[in-house]
Amino acid sequence: MTRGGRRRGHAAAFGFLAFILFLHGLAYVFLSRSTGLTGSGDARELVVIAGMLALAFSAMLSQAMESVTRAFYARGDLELILTSPTTTARLFAVRICAISATILSMSLLFAAPFINMQAWLGGARWLCAYAVVVALSMLAVAVAILIVGALFAAIGARRTRSISQIVAAVIGAAFAIGLQFAAIVSFGTMAVPRFAVLERLAPGGDSLILWPARAVFGEPAALAFFIGLGVVALAAVIGVFAPRFGRLALAAGGVSHGATKKSRKETRFRGASPAQALRRKEWSLLVRDPWLMSQTLMQLLYLLPAAFLLWRSFFSEGGVATFLSPILIMAAGQLGGGLAWLAVSGEDAPELIATAPVPGNNVLRAKTEAVLVGVAIVFAPLVLMLAAVAPFAALVSLVGLTVAAGSATAIQYWFRAQAKRSHFRRRQTSSRVATFAEALSSNGWAGAGALAVTGTWLAVVPGVMVVAMLAGVWWISPARCSAPN
């Protein structure tokens, strides 16, 4: 390894270590202040643990469904595998195990700090939670394969890709969103500790639903049952599905991304300026690709509780409307970032655009307009409803979501890297800096919005911080570095 390579390796290791320490600190604060787990094993503790496990399982299952779907549809080494002299059943058994290992490692990355801190606070018996996480990840992969296999059988290879990813996102968000809905219905607001809702809805202490929680406490029967369940479920699924995996993957391979459709009527030329042509093209491509549309709008899933709360407050009195501004701003930033990636980086004919007699700035302006109009279409109804309840909050939201979407678009422009639109889901791995900057920008503007709604000038502080962060990000961006002097 070269000296530069070693230095980068050390920096990466140091960064990872710092991240792990940060997570441990976060876990310590959360566990010591919020949950108050003592290890007594009473009904309340069981409910809290079960709630945490359900949250973790929904995330694992969602991630596993993503991975399994990707394994079916990714071409990669499929042809090599299917033409190799080894039995496909064995190869796909290994692949399923690899998916399981990936899910487990990702889960442990986030669960380990909580388990370690709880063991430090409450004793070594909490380390049994590691075994439960392993069992949960195996169970999640088994259930994911069952669901994706069932989708293949029920709706065919063509639709499974989109539907499976939608189901995965819904599962991932369902538990958290469900808690929010329950909180809204029960308490009239989302700003309530979720475990309070759980305690209210929880079954009795001897319920089977609480067995995973008992396993975390180290109860031998529950622990053995749960680990056994995970191993048996994964083994059974491997036994049944590994031999079929190749056939399903081939069926998936026969499906092209984007269906062939013939217009019912002959298309007429509409004529347009270059900017109009660009905007129209962006909207047509987005609307016509249900997979991309679902991926983009999936980011708005977490808006549902906010919309529900808004709908309730629309017909009742109360100041909860002001609570929604930051949520709207954050979601607009996320949606703007996704749409901007599609418009700026996900350009399938970059050379056509580059050789057209249209100045680059005009192209960028037209694409930005297309993105902002897309954001406006989604958020205008919510802002209008908010305006009826709380006009000032609506004004703040309008300004905030415009700025958040604009910032996300700018970041995508600075870090643009040509890619196929179908690689939308990989956009977050193409530039970590852009991904973090986009998240920080959305959250920062949301914070500024939250303060502005209350009428305090302190809103300027997060606003200035975001602007400074954006300036820093621009400074290190490829767009500035490659710009002519």
Added chain:
Amino acid sequence: MNDKSSPLALRIRGLAKSFERPAVDGLDLCVPAGEFYSLLGPNGAGKTTTMRMVAGLLAPDRGSISIFGVDALADPIGAKRIMAWVSDEPMLYDQLTPTEYLDFVAGLWGVEAKLAEARARELLSWLGLAPHADERCAQFSKGMRQKLALAGALVHEPRLIILDEPFTGLDAGSSRVVKDVLRERVRAGCSVIMTTHILEVAERMADRIGVMSKGRLIADGRLDELRVRAGSGDASLEDTFLALVAQDRVAA
């Protein structure tokens, strides 16, 4: 300075571009208007880099490019207005139909809708794509995609068409259609510059042929002129080309 009455479709002077090593090294090249010019060369000779600089997809390190008298570096928009670029890998939008794609391209080049529609219908019919005019491109074959990309290049009636390996991966039928369309455009007064590895195509279609090696133009002229230069008698273009490249290697 622009000189739009120039009889030269393309004039390149001292063009250079380096990546890790020189890809184009002080290239001088002139292509008269109304000519079908084919640029040949071994892999890595700098053909595609040259054409990408002409099309405005790459910035040269130095040198000048003039298209029908329009300085392509000083006035890129003016140059792009009269030029079209077709790459070896047609770039289309899977979710648009050919009609919509051509409408989009016409919009980018500011062609009036009625005129663009008439041209588009004619081109689609010519290229055998009329039955698919309202189908989305997602499942089009390579040949159909290449033909549609060509239609996109022609819908705004450019004076200069630059094609980079346009016949790669095309079947015989599609190749014939593309060749016929290009010949017709040259007859209509358009200039065509094409890079290709398929020497038979260059031999049959080109008025003049340029041979590049190591970023420079080592030979330029009609086929009979190249044969004389290579001392290859009545040999095919393939033999002539190989002789010219071998001479250049020996000279280097």
